[in-house]
Amino acid sequence: MAGSHIPAFLPEAVVYLGASVVLVPLFTRFKLGAVLGYLAAGIIIGPSLLGLVNEPERVLQFAEFGIVLLLFVIGLELQPSRLWALRRDIFGLGAAQVVLSGLALTGLVLMLTSFTWQAALVVGLPLGLSSTALVMQLLNERKIAGTEFGERSFSMLLFQDLAIVPLLTIVAALSRVPDPDALPGWQMALMTVGALAFLVVVGRFALPWVFRIIGTLGAREAFVAAALLSVLGSALLMASLGLSMALGAFVAGVMLAESPYRHALEADIEPFRGLLLGLFFVAIGMTLDLGVVAGQWALVAALVAGVMAIKTGVVFVLARGFGTGTIRAFQMGLLLSQGGEFGFVLFAEAARGMLISREAAQLFGAVVTISMALTPLLFLLASRLQVARTGAALDGPENAVHGDEAEGRAIIVGVGRFGQVVAQMLRGRGIEVLAIDLDSELIEVSRSLDIAVYYGDGRRIEILRAAGIERADLLVIAIEGAWDPAATLAPIRGQWPDLPIMARAFDRTHWVTLRRSGVETVVRETFDSAIHMGREALGVFGTSDSMIDAIEAEYRRRDGDRLDLQLVSGDFRAGADQLIRGRLSFDPAALGEIPFDDEMEIVP
Incomplete structure (x- = not known):
């Protein structure tokens, strides 16, 4: 039969994409966010409703790479110096949130169920973790990940990833079916430190060298492959130790944050990250067992309400103690009030250790999924209430993370003999200059002269976006040769119509072509020197x-x-x-x- 030649994955892929294409724009149109659209798509096509896909666990294992890629991109944007500046929030606020939320939720489980304290502990502690994928997606959608609010929220999420090791150790120690081959907790902690140290060394020294060679050869496909290899390799190292794959990818990203290849890496990883992260939320929605919810709806409702209320309260109190304003502390609590994706893993480990039943693991998995679905709605409501009361949004100027004040920002595409002159003159005025070039050797020389140059084709929209063109006041295209303005300028003008653009022309013919394409300021590269x-x-x-x-x-x-x-x-x-x-x-x-x-x- 003709149908026998259809690959098994193809119908499922069509279902995933079809549901996402219909629901995500719909939810976005009504300002409910893409995350809620993905979750709704998963619930509809999952086993509980239409049953178009019946193995969400298998999909979830693959889709988790979306979180891995997300943490890698976040790491690229967070330089080691900035990470060090957040140490108080990570190890102070983050540690307090994990401990207090976990113990409070353990008490809630003891109150609402007949669990032993051991079973309540291995459920309550995982419920204290939040969803890194969900929270960071919400922050990115609202463009507030780089604000003080966003960084403080991320600091707690980062410590939660570090807390996975002790949580796994606790589950293993309380297990009624202990694994004779399991490593003791101190040894797992030592291996974790060793793995992280190895990633730091490789990411700091080896990976930039590899990318420099590939960039010199100009092999774009190999560059993309190397980017994926660095992410998946770090994830594999951590997974082989039973640790968080996302944490390994994050460390690799941080180590590359100060390299000249960070913007090109972010631009090449972004399409994979977006697709896999969307698939992850679809898979989360598919795991929701509506039969379990219907059969114990009162208990599920009480647990969801209790989990979200307790976590909101704990985060609110802690954030206020660390200097966050009242309204934003409350918003931060709502943002982190859901259960996290790693809860599914810990619930499964608890069931495997005969601490809880399989049915209980499914019930608490439903609690996590429902809390994730409610978070975007509650966070949106809280944001609107803030605007109504104060007239200030989360990304307002009082909440921004400010660096050194500059007179303005300019992006220069091409930092050869022409672009370097422009860069130095702008810097002399106090203008912040970021340059982009494809010549790896030229980049190394320029960076040794304290010029901020990054690898990439600055004519690509995604490279410019990764370089922060939204914050730029001027774009200077100083590329050598008679480049085609039709293919370059039209997409840039379409995205940022008000951005001033200056361009370097190869000769008078190129000058006329650039002027006719709409560039107001065009300079012939040899005109004044010839005069x-x-x-x-x-x-x-x-x-x-x-x-x-x-x-x-x-x-x-x-x-x-x-x-x-x-x-x-x-x-x-x-x-x-x-x-x-x-x-x-x-x-x-x-x-x-x-x-x-x-x-x-x-x-x-």
């Missing part, structure tokens, strides 16, 4: 300075007239009569203030 040499050449023949000035002024006037004619007509032969073909004669009335000397031939 300078012409002045020097005239000096060799004993020409006076006043006559050199007059000849230069006349040449510039004629050349400008030719360019105007060529720009309007599109005919590069236009204005040929303006070319200087012989000795010039000067009319004093036309020359105005230009001084004359005896050598000039004066036309009466």
